[in-house]
Amino acid sequence: MASTQSTSLRALIEPGVSKRTDFPLRPSSMALLVIDIQQELTCIDERSSEYKRRIAFPRMVANTRRLIEAVRGSRDRQSNGRGPELVFTYLEALKDDCSDLSWDYKLSGSLSDLPGPSSPAKFLDAIAPVRGRDIALPKTSCSVFQSTNLDYILRNLSVEQLVVCGQLTDQCVESAVRDAADFGYLVSVVEDACGAESEDCHAKGLHGMKGFARRVTTEQVLEELRGSYNAQSATNEERLPTQNASAGKESSTTPTDELNTDAISIPQSSEYVTNKDQGCHAAILRSLRAAGVKFLRYAVVDAYNTIRCKSVPLSHATSLLPDKSPFDSPVSIAEVCFAGLPTHADVPVEASGLTARNVLTLQPDMESLRVLPYAPGTAMIMCTAHDQRTNSLSPFCTRGLLERVLQAAKNDLGVEFCVGAELEFQLFPVDMQDGTPQPVDLTTFANSVTLNEQEEFISDLHDQLSAQDIAIELIHAESAPGQLELVLSYSSNVMQVADDVLYARETISACAKKHGMKALFLPKTSMTTAGNGLHLHFSFRDVGSAKNAFSDLTQSHGVSSRGQSLIEGILRHLPSLLSLTMPTNNSFRRMGPGCWTGNSVGWATEDKEEPVRVCLDLSTGLPSNVEYKLADATANIYIALTAILVAGMNGMKKGLILRPEATDTTRELLPTSLLESLNLLKMDESLLSVFGSKLGAAYIAVRESEAKIENTLEEEVIHALIRA
Numbered sequence: 001m002a003s004t005q006s007t008s009l010r011a012l013i014e015p016g017v018s019k020r021t022d023f024p025l026r027p028s029s030m031a032l033l034v035i036d037i038q039q040e041l042t043c044i045d046e047r048s049s050e051y052k053r054r055i056a057f058p059r060m061v062a063n064t065r066r067l068i069e070a071v072r073g074s075r076d077r078q079s080n081g082r083g084p085e086l087v088f089t090y091l092e093a094l095k096d097d098c099s100d101l102s103w104d105y106k107l108s109g110s111l112s113d114l115p116g117p118s119s120p121a122k123f124l125d126a127i128a129p130v131r132g133r134d135i136a137l138p139k140t141s142c143s144v145f146q147s148t149n150l151d152y153i154l155r156n157l158s159v160e161q162l163v164v165c166g167q168l169t170d171q172c173v174e175s176a177v178r179d180a181a182d183f184g185y186l187v188s189v190v191e192d193a194c195g196a197e198s199e200d201c202h203a204k205g206l207h208g209m210k211g212f213a214r215r216v217t218t219e220q221v222l223e224e225l226r227g228s229y230n231a232q233s234a235t236n237e238e239r240l241p242t243q244n245a246s247a248g249k250e251s252s253t254t255p256t257d258e259l260n261t262d263a264i265s266i267p268q269s270s271e272y273v274t275n276k277d278q279g280c281h282a283a284i285l286r287s288l289r290a291a292g293v294k295f296l297r298y299a300v301v302d303a304y305n306t307i308r309c310k311s312v313p314l315s316h317a318t319s320l321l322p323d324k325s326p327f328d329s330p331v332s333i334a335e336v337c338f339a340g341l342p343t344h345a346d347v348p349v350e351a352s353g354l355t356a357r358n359v360l361t362l363q364p365d366m367e368s369l370r371v372l373p374y375a376p377g378t379a380m381i382m383c384t385a386h387d388q389r390t391n392s393l394s395p396f397c398t399r400g401l402l403e404r405v406l407q408a409a410k411n412d413l414g415v416e417f418c419v420g421a422e423l424e425f426q427l428f429p430v431d432m433q434d435g436t437p438q439p440v441d442l443t444t445f446a447n448s449v450t451l452n453e454q455e456e457f458i459s460d461l462h463d464q465l466s467a468q469d470i471a472i473e474l475i476h477a478e479s480a481p482g483q484l485e486l487v488l489s490y491s492s493n494v495m496q497v498a499d500d501v502l503y504a505r506e507t508i509s510a511c512a513k514k515h516g517m518k519a520l521f522l523p524k525t526s527m528t529t530a531g532n533g534l535h536l537h538f539s540f541r542d543v544g545s546a547k548n549a550f551s552d553l554t555q556s557h558g559v560s561s562r563g564q565s566l567i568e569g570i571l572r573h574l575p576s577l578l579s580l581t582m583p584t585n586n587s588f589r590r591m592g593p594g595c596w597t598g599n600s601v602g603w604a605t606e607d608k609e610e611p612v613r614v615c616l617d618l619s620t621g622l623p624s625n626v627e628y629k630l631a632d633a634t635a636n637i638y639i640a641l642t643a644i645l646v647a648g649m650n651g652m653k654k655g656l657i658l659r660p661e662a663t664d665t666t667r668e669l670l671p672t673s674l675l676e677s678l679n680l681l682k683m684d685e686s687l688l689s690v691f692g693s694k695l696g697a698a699y700i701a702v703r704e705s706e707a708k709i710e711n712t713l714e715e716e717v718i719h720a721l722i723r724a
Helices: 050-077 150-156 169-182 199-208 218-226 276-290 314-319 398-413 448-453 455-467 494-514 561-581 585-589 637-654 674-683 685-707 713-723
Strands: 030-035 085-091 135-139 161-167 186-195 214-216 295-301 307-313 331-334 359-364 378-387 415-429 472-477 483-488 517-520 534-542 603-605 612-616 623-628
Touching: 030 050, 030 169, 050 085, 050 161, 050 186, 050 199, 050 218, 085 150, 135 150, 161 169, 169 186, 169 199, 186 199, 186 218, 276 314, 295 314, 295 359, 295 398, 307 314, 307 331, 378 398, 378 494, 398 415, 398 494, 398 637, 398 685, 415 494, 415 637, 448 455, 448 472, 455 472, 455 494, 483 494, 494 517, 494 637, 517 713, 534 561, 534 637, 561 612, 561 623, 561 637, 561 674, 561 685, 585 674, 585 713, 637 685, 674 685
Parallel strands: 030 085, 030 161, 085 135, 161 186, 186 214, 295 378, 603 612
Antiparallel strands: 295 307, 331 359, 359 378, 415 483, 415 517, 415 534, 472 483, 534 623, 612 623
16 A cells, blocks of 8 residues: 555645645655855845844744754655755856846846856855755746746656745845745745745735745744654644554554544644634724725726725625635726726727736735725725736836835935925815806915915814824915915825825825815916926935935035935936926916926926926925825826836936036927827937836827827816816
8 A cells, every 4th residue: 555655745635625734844755945045145234124134034044044954854764765855046047147037027127237257156054055965056036947947857856845045035035935836736835935026025025925825933843854743743743634553553652543533633733724814814904894884996007097896785795705805806997997098088098909808907006095085885995906817017008117216226226215295286166156266266376365264174184184194284375366285294205295196195185076166287277387396306315224325415405426316317317307397288387487387398496487396394404205296196106106106216226427416598498288298208218118118108199199199278177167
């Protein structure tokens, strides 16, 4: 009779019945895969985040050493030599010029220059392959299964279980785990022996492996290797369904009835697994229900700034538990809706290349969940868009794009950006006299009349924003009639600021209607008054530091060299940036001399007629951030932030030298129309490449189609009021 040791684990799987937790580790059928733990990739310096420096990497290195020691010990104890295998994979090019690297690595900054044959990769002490006993595979792409013959090797070794550790959790580890699962391996990812740049990245990586692997701890792996989960019986090493033990084979340490397959088998403590995510989701749903919420609204923003959403009744979401989490891709939206439809109609622009063929699933970001005070029976959550078949992030997902750019800033430049936003809008009465739109007042900048007359509206708006944890630093009347400006709190959580802009816009519109008004974010409502902008402020700090790295008193203008390069990068791309931050014909009506926006490429300190302004701290008088004025609320906030940050990051990476402050004799005029700026965007390869060929082509096609529609300013105002 064959023992479970010689039985293939795959042969024991009962489709629809077996679970990953049914198969603890069998040393004779397993391999430990150590990913990218090498000196070149584990160095920690002052730019490293506190999490990476003090928690993630020390923990990963220490636990990986424990795992390697245990695997080698288990291998040495096997009399038949069939112990667990040990595989090291590491980044190393096959050619010294690195020309054999994947295109992804060639486009990934620091990863384009890897160790090679003349200067091989260096391993860490006690985390290094033993020649002749372990397997070492150099790789040149993210996934070890794509750039090596690992699958071929493992199958030759009869490996069926793969234990994975290493870095980075949300990149090479996740891709290896997913690929291994697809190749048919039973995968266990050791969550405390993996490392990432941030705690959030680590959590997202682990979440991305959900459904592809067991999540285990180092201690659990060690216990399973020691065999502490069974009765110390070599023939029952894995506690799999087996034949009854032969009569008379009673163990002196194990009761006979424990070997009876009819007996109830209770998992050992080392096998205890609970789905904490599902428990949290259930608690969230119960809390929402207690708050009177009836609908859960899943929202995305298309490339042209239309918020598209679907509502799921909370009763239905709750009914999905415990079999399925309602937060795991509960709804979908056609791919064409993300970048193929113009703002004025649900008719795809043919040149966008998008049709009704594909569907994208929405995956919610729990951090963005808000109960809507203007619709108290509804909670809304912002989502990323994913391919329905592969679950990969869609190239048309602008929210995901911004997240990727922010991660690139940390990985390639070692910086975290801080962002602030100033949102301007005008109030119009719902009932227009004689059919002619007129703002609620005719006041000027910082005038008390608007604050006095709109006190009830402002107070209600403040309460509704506060209920959503949207912090406001300042509210005041702006230059145009009936115009207010909300200054959102400056923050290092760039994604939250972007979400706050969207939530604030929705809240302002709803609150204005409640008070008999309509709020217009249209960039220009009259050619004789100032327009409505969305001013964006930027600074940065080194990862893991709280110090503002934008300012430096030892440098000219009091701006650090990297801060100056950031500004210069923005200025060099400014003509094409306008098509992304001022993306409508009406947007260009707002720009011009005397309009508080600037109309030429230039910068200055505290000059509000320049498009890029260095701002001084009110308390210290020192430079604190740079303001980008040529943006408005018709832009997709994720696209706008992505474009500006990428332009600045290009400047920082190249170490660009900042040009002198603008003067009347040094004026390079900016484009005066959307079409002109779009044509410049087509030639701006470094900026356009970030958006990818699909999103870039679709965006240009749709915006060009919109730019060719000619409306008068009066028609634009009427249309905006109808849609407000």
